[in-house]
Amino acid sequence: MTVTTPPIAPPAARKKPHSFTHHGITIADDYAWLRDPLYPEVTDKAVLAHLNAENTWFEARMKPHQPLIDDLFTEMRGRIKEADTSVPQKDGDWLYWIEFEEGAEYKKWWRKPVTGGPDELILDEVALAEGLEYFRLGAMSVSKSGKLLAYAIDDNGSERFTARIKDLASGALLGDEIPGTLSALVWCADDKALVYSLANEQWRTDNARLHWLGQPLESDLELYHEHDEGFRVGSGISANEQWLVISASDHETGEVRLVPAADPLATPILVKPRQKGVEYDVDLNGDRLFIHANDTHENFRLATADLADPGIWTTLIEGTDAFYLTGFELFKDFYVVEGRRAGLDQIEIRYYDEPARIEPIAFPESSYDAELGDNPEWDTKALRLGYESMVSPASTYDYHIAERRLEVLKVQEIPSGYEPALYTTERLEIAARDGTMIPVSIVARKGRVSGGPLHLYGYGAYGIAIAPGFSTTRLSLVDRGFAYAIAHIRGGDDLGRAWYKAGKLEARTNTFNDFVDVAKGLVDAGYTSAGQISISGGSAGGELMGAVVNSNPELWGAVVAHVPFVDVLATMLDETLPLTPGEWPEWGNPIEDKAAFDLIRSYSPYDQVSAHDYPPIMVTAGLNDPRVTYWEPAKWVAKLRELKTDSNELILKTNMGAGHGGKSGRFESLKETAEEFAFILWQLGLAEK
Numbered sequence: 010m011t012v013t014t015p016p017i018a019p020p021a022a023r024k025k026p027h028s029f030t031h032h033g034i035t036i037a038d039d040y041a042w043l044r045d046p047l048y049p050e051v052t053d054k055a056v057l058a059h060l061n062a063e064n065t066w067f068e069a070r071m072k073p074h075q076p077l078i079d080d081l082f083t084e085m086r087g088r089i090k091e092a093d094t095s096v097p098q099k100d101g102d103w104l105y106w107i108e109f110e111e112g113a114e115y116k117k118w119w120r121k122p123v124t125g126g127p128d129e130l131i132l133d134e135v136a137l138a139e140g141l142e143y144f145r146l147g148a149m150s151v152s153k154s155g156k157l158l159a160y161a162i163d164d165n166g167s168e169r170f171t172a173r174i175k176d177l178a179s180g181a182l183l184g185d186e187i188p189g190t191l192s193a194l195v196w197c198a199d200d201k202a203l204v205y206s207l208a209n210e211q212w213r214t215d216n217a218r219l220h221w222l223g224q225p226l227e228s229d230l231e232l233y234h235e236h237d238e239g240f241r242v243g244s245g246i247s248a249n250e251q252w253l254v255i256s257a258s259d260h261e262t263g264e265v266r267l268v269p270a271a272d273p274l275a276t277p278i279l280v281k282p283r284q285k286g287v288e289y290d291v292d293l294n295g296d297r298l299f300i301h302a303n304d305t306h307e308n309f310r311l312a313t314a315d316l317a318d319p320g321i322w323t324t325l326i327e328g329t330d331a332f333y334l335t336g337f338e339l340f341k342d343f344y345v346v347e348g349r350r351a352g353l354d355q356i357e358i359r360y361y362d363e364p365a366r367i368e369p370i371a372f373p374e375s376s377y378d379a380e381l382g383d384n385p386e387w388d389t390k391a392l393r394l395g396y397e398s399m400v401s402p403a404s405t406y407d408y409h410i411a412e413r414r415l416e417v418l419k420v421q422e423i424p425s426g427y428e429p430a431l432y433t434t435e436r437l438e439i440a441a442r443d444g445t446m447i448p449v450s451i452v453a454r455k456g457r458v459s460g461g462p463l464h465l466y467g468y469g470a471y472g473i474a475i476a477p478g479f480s481t482t483r484l485s486l487v488d489r490g491f492a493y494a495i496a497h498i499r500g501g502d503d504l505g506r507a508w509y510k511a512g513k514l515e516a517r518t519n520t521f522n523d524f525v526d527v528a529k530g531l532v533d534a535g536y537t538s539a540g541q542i543s544i545s546g547g548s549a550g551g552e553l554m555g556a557v558v559n560s561n562p563e564l565w566g567a568v569v570a571h572v573p574f575v576d577v578l579a580t581m582l583d584e585t586l587p588l589t590p591g592e593w594p595e596w597g598n599p600i601e602d603k604a605a606f607d608l609i610r611s612y613s614p615y616d617q618v619s620a621h622d623y624p625p626i627m628v629t630a631g632l633n634d635p636r637v638t639y640w641e642p643a644k645w646v647a648k649l650r651e652l653k654t655d656s657n658e659l660i661l662k663t664n665m666g667a668g669h670g671g672k673s674g675r676f677e678s679l680k681e682t683a684e685e686f687a688f689i690l691w692q693l694g695l696a697e698k
Contacts, residue, residue, distance in 0.1 A: 022651075
């Protein structure tokens, strides 16, 4: 038996002189060697040895806290109903639902005839995932006839999916297999064909392709090809299933083409040529187009147009500062508008023949997360909705249109017990340094001692709002005396499109300042104290973590940065990387624009690491991550180890068989959350409490 001696010191990455020059400025990057030159393959022995050494150090430092990790995992798992079933939903002649079996990491997908008959297992994720370190189901689509199922899986976290087609009557797989997809799978031509998109070598979907069932892939046709490297292509089907909708867009500009679903080789109809800064999406009711666009107001309007003249838009719902119109869905007798007012979700029923008739759906709490669920039928009398809040578990409703009545179909069950009355939630505003009031959502146990530990979460990018929803894992901190706060900082679109714009490009630093100012405001208000704040964020939220540990290290008692986007300057300078050209509208193009180069360099966490004390930091990465490449967190940790002047913990865990989302499976992912919370409790001196 071989006994491995635990390491006594963290690995020190060797330095290899390397530099690059842009706009007359030379940047040294002595850890650039951590990027394998054969990426996306990672085979370099020195790189792998370093990542494995970091993993060994992570395991050694966390091992004494394994009992706490186990306790946290047991708590978290105890809040999950292991044998669970979703509410069936009617789609045509069938009722569809999903089930988790006791102890299963993955779902099973079922259906049965509406008229009665046996249950049919149409897809078994458990069987598909057997023997795999990683498994993720991507696109999944039942054909219009209900006879065929198209689905795609990723077995290593690289987000390159292989699509297959299953005969639901026999259970047999057809010979059609499409590797390398990164898209929806859209049935058309009377279920004889599928529309999909392939990821190119740079992990970009620049195409929409047509596959005829039973034909070799070599004969697939490209329905559309996008030549702008910054744009991505996606396909869908209109609500009435009459039209293929092929869209091309980046972070600020969109363009849509329509193709008859029955005749996918017909000449596409361009709705309106792209115009920089104008985003729009489209659906149809008969020959009438409905267009959701930000051309007249940044918070979007809803317009209509005739199919015969699709570029002439007539306003149906004006865009306003007060209402952020985030989307819409069409049905046979009515349509639904979704949006946010004062940062809170709104769902409104509207009618084609009565423009002035507006029926908002009322929800019971003052702060919540509500959205349309799966509503597959064009002709429906009820809407499936999802609802939750920071103290109310997720609930599934049917909203009966004629009666204007919400019917509760299911409330998330927490087997180990949960009593909402023990908790309190509030939404407050804290002034940022420029006077802007930043919303903050907070949940805590009633009677919590003021000034205690607090966990602050933030994201602040891409116009993604962080909803004040429910979390069972969060309770493991809250029940230990934490307040848990979400900072709705600029860069998300929580308060509308202007809120998003105020945290991107030249305004990017507002995001970091907002987060710091929220933390200081919570201290001033008595919720916590400096050094008793743990923080976390992932991806662009990991960039946020990197920025605020550089600027205000004294505030944080523990920091967790998941797959952090921290090497911002080098990544935005490398147009060969998968996401870079499409990211320039979000961050700026430092290749062409010196001002963008200077600004990104001024906040890029990796570039701004300096010799000072840093708080305890836990970092995660995914070897197969195509979004934030593994070397970004690896380089950041290496530079922190070199320059930081403290003895606080710094640990890096790289998932060697996963990507951006970490481990797959509902329990495996819980283990990673348990590690994160154990680290936080350890660093705040609460591990034994």
